[in-house]
Amino acid sequence: MSRRYQPRHAMPPKGLRAMVGRLSWGLGDQAISSLTNFAVGIVVARSLGASGFGVFTLAWVTYGVLLNVSRGLATDPLMVRFSGAADERWRAAVARSSGTALMIGVVSGALSIVAGLAVGGVIGGAFVGLGLVLPGLLVQDSWRFAFFAAGWGQKAVANDLVWAAAMVPTLWFAAQADSVFVFVLAWGLPVALAAGFGVVQAGVLPSAAGVRDWVDRHRDLGVRYLVENVSNSGSSQLRMYGLGAIGGLADVGAIRGGELLLAPFLALLMGVSLVSVPEAARVLNRAPGKLFAFCAVLGGGQAAAALLWGLAILLFLPASLGVLVLGPVWEPASELILPITLSVTGAGVVAGATAGLRALGAARRSLHAQLFAAAGYLGGGLVGAVLAGALGASWGSTIAVWCGAVVWWWQLRAGLAERFVPEPLRKEEVRTAWQGPRHRASVSSDYSGPATSATTARSR
Numbered sequence: 001m002s003r004r005y006q007p008r009h010a011m012p013p014k015g016l017r018a019m020v021g022r023l024s025w026g027l028g029d030q031a032i033s034s035l036t037n038f039a040v041g042i043v044v045a046r047s048l049g050a051s052g053f054g055v056f057t058l059a060w061v062t063y064g065v066l067l068n069v070s071r072g073l074a075t076d077p078l079m080v081r082f083s084g085a086a087d088e089r090w091r092a093a094v095a096r097s098s099g100t101a102l103m104i105g106v107v108s109g110a111l112s113i114v115a116g117l118a119v120g121g122v123i124g125g126a127f128v129g130l131g132l133v134l135p136g137l138l139v140q141d142s143w144r145f146a147f148f149a150a151g152w153g154q155k156a157v158a159n160d161l162v163w164a165a166a167m168v169p170t171l172w173f174a175a176q177a178d179s180v181f182v183f184v185l186a187w188g189l190p191v192a193l194a195a196g197f198g199v200v201q202a203g204v205l206p207s208a209a210g211v212r213d214w215v216d217r218h219r220d221l222g223v224r225y226l227v228e229n230v231s232n233s234g235s236s237q238l239r240m241y242g243l244g245a246i247g248g249l250a251d252v253g254a255i256r257g258g259e260l261l262l263a264p265f266l267a268l269l270m271g272v273s274l275v276s277v278p279e280a281a282r283v284l285n286r287a288p289g290k291l292f293a294f295c296a297v298l299g300g301g302q303a304a305a306a307l308l309w310g311l312a313i314l315l316f317l318p319a320s321l322g323v324l325v326l327g328p329v330w331e332p333a334s335e336l337i338l339p340i341t342l343s344v345t346g347a348g349v350v351a352g353a354t355a356g357l358r359a360l361g362a363a364r365r366s367l368h369a370q371l372f373a374a375a376g377y378l379g380g381g382l383v384g385a386v387l388a389g390a391l392g393a394s395w396g397s398t399i400a401v402w403c404g405a406v407v408w409w410w411q412l413r414a415g416l417a418e419r420f421v422p423e424p425l426r427k428e429e430v431r432t433a434w435q436g437p438r439h440r441a442s443v444s445s446d447y448s449g450p451a452t453s454a455t456t457a458r459s460r
Contacts, residue, residue, distance in 0.1 A: 025153025029144065032160040036167065038263035040187050045257055046327035047175050048183070052122075053329055054249030055180045057256040059126040061237040063137065066108045068233040070138045072226030074100040075145035077218035083149045094146045094202060096210035101142035103211045105135030125181035133188025136195045139206060143198030155201050162197050166190035224363050228370045235374040239381035243393050246382070250332065251390035257326050257333030258340045258394070261313050262306070266344065276351065280359035291356055292416060299352020303345045310341025332390065339394035346401035353408035362415035369411045373404030 045053045078097040082090055109131040116127030140163065147156040167190045174186035199205060215222060244252045259266075276298060283294045314337045322330040350373070357366040377400045384396025 025148075025157060029148075029153060029156045029160055032157060032164060033144075034263055034266055036160070036164045038260055040167070040171065040183075041256065041260045041263075042325055043171050043175055044183050045253070045260070045329040047178060048180065049328045050250040050253035050257075050332060051248075052180055052253075053256060054244060054251070054253035055122050055126050056183060057252050058123065058240060058244065058249075059130045059180075059184055060256070061233070061240050062112070062127070063130060063134070065230060065233045065237050066104070066134060067138065067141060068229035069108070069226060070101045070104045070141065071145070072229040073104065073215060073218075073222045074098070074138075075142050076225040076229070077214075077221045079145055079149050080221055081218070083151075090146075090150055091202075091204050093214075094149075094204045095207040096214035098139055098142045098146065098204065098206040099208045100211045100214050101138040102135055102206045103208055105138035109134035122180055125179075126184055129181045129184030129188070133185065133191065136192040137188055140191045140195040140198060142206075143195070143202065146198075146202060146204075159194050159198050159201065163191050163194035166193045224367060228367055231370055231374040235378040235381075238378050239385075239393065239397065242378075242382045243385045243390065246385045247389040247393075251385070251393070253329055254332035254390045255336060255340075255394060257329035258336035260326070261317075261333065261337060262310060262340060262344050276355040277358045280355040284359050288420065291359065292412070295352040295356035295412065297352075298355060299349045302348030302351055304348075306345040306348045307341065310337060310344065313337055314341065335391055336394045339391070339398045343394070343398040343401050346398065346405050349405045350401070350408050353405070353412040356412045357408075357415055360412075360415045360419055362411070362418070365411040365415050369404070369408045372407050373400070376400030376403055 044056050048056065074097045078093055082093040112127050112131030112134060116124040116131060118124070119127065140159065143159055144156040147153065167187065170186035170190055174183045240252050243255065280291065280294060284291050319330070319334070322334060326333055354366065357369070377397050380396035380400035381393045384392030384394070386392070
């Protein structure tokens with residue numbers, strides 16, 4: 001099912017080429033997805049203004065939460081347990097995982113429609129539209145992950161291109177209608193074509209009958225990934241809801257507009273994330289002592305790229321071009337570029353630690369770090385919103401992201417220690433940490449064998 005990894009000195013040149021190929025398809029797929037979302041955001045912002053864009057954003061972040069529910073229960077277990085699986089095993093697994101995504105889309109879509117009808121007005125219309133398109137959105141996303149699990153990144157790229165092409169005429173029509181409900185449909189209805197194309201590409205039909213079996217068999221992974229994913233996207237959704245209640249829909253639109261300016265880098269961040277965990281696992285297999293350095297380079301590189309991109313926008317983007325891109329949303333969004341840039345920079349730092357903890361399989365540690373980070377992101381954003389509206393929410397969330405980054409990296413170091421430092425030595429080090437150097441020296445001599453092996457493990 002999976003190839004045997006060779007020692008580092010014996011790795012064939014094709015290993016590097018294969019990694020570059022996987023990364024290239026991941027970046028290409030995410031670039032298309034993110035740039036499509038960027039284009040949708042620009043059209044909506046220019047057509048509806050800050051308040052209308054804020055309503056659209058509420059539906060958008062709700063979709064993000066439900067997407068992470070689907071990934072946690074359906075596609076994350078598929079990626080972990082069926083990447084590189086034999087064809088028949090892959091097909092059977094994909095039928096059940098895509099069926100799970102479809103069922104989540106149908107149920108959540110029905111709830112969204114009911115909620116939208118109950119709320120009414122412009123906001124209610126946006127959620128009715130979201131409910132109509134959710135099944136297709138979640139199934140199409142499941143095909144992307146299924147193709148990457150099989151090593152068919154090119155098929156994921158082709159599927160995203162079909163959706164992007166089908167969206168061109170629907171967005172043009174929505175721009176004439178000037179309605180949030182119509183814009184949600186224009187964004188989501190074309191995905192049905194891509195979802196159907198995914199069936200042709202995979203040669204697999206989603207199986208609703210296999211949903212219960214899939215969830216039961218992968219409950220150990222699915223529940224953990226569900227909590228991690230939803231705590232992340234849920235904190236963002238609740239922050240937006242809270243900001244809308246505190247500062248108004250225009251503030252929500254302003255923050256989303258600022259985030260759109262970072263969209264090209266976010267495409268890079270998400271594209272790298274598609275392959276970072278498998279690559280970290282390969283490093284762990286070949287040279288365990290190099291994992292921390294690999295994660296540091298991965299996180300530091302993404303953080304540096306985000307910082308450079310944000311500073312370039314802040315220092316060199318003419319206001320006239322900003323108005324051309326975002327229309328009336330540009331003025332409030334431009335005030336948020338610096339805190340949003342620093343927030344995304346922090347997210348890049350976190351990405352390195354996340355890849356390391358997932359490669360180690362340190363589920364408990366990654367969950368603790370994610371819950372801490374999500375609580376801080378939500379709390380910091382809401383406190384900031386109360387103090388200073390959209391600007392305060394941006395700075396509050398940014399501070400929380402960096403505090404969360406510290407926790408993520410602390411958990412990674414602890415996870416590495418658990419993996420490579422012998423258990424008796426770890427317990428003795430904790431017990432004697434406050435008893436002075438003389439006592440620690442005597443303990444070290446008592447455990448000279450394990451201490452030597454621990455030192456060797458750290459220095460590999």
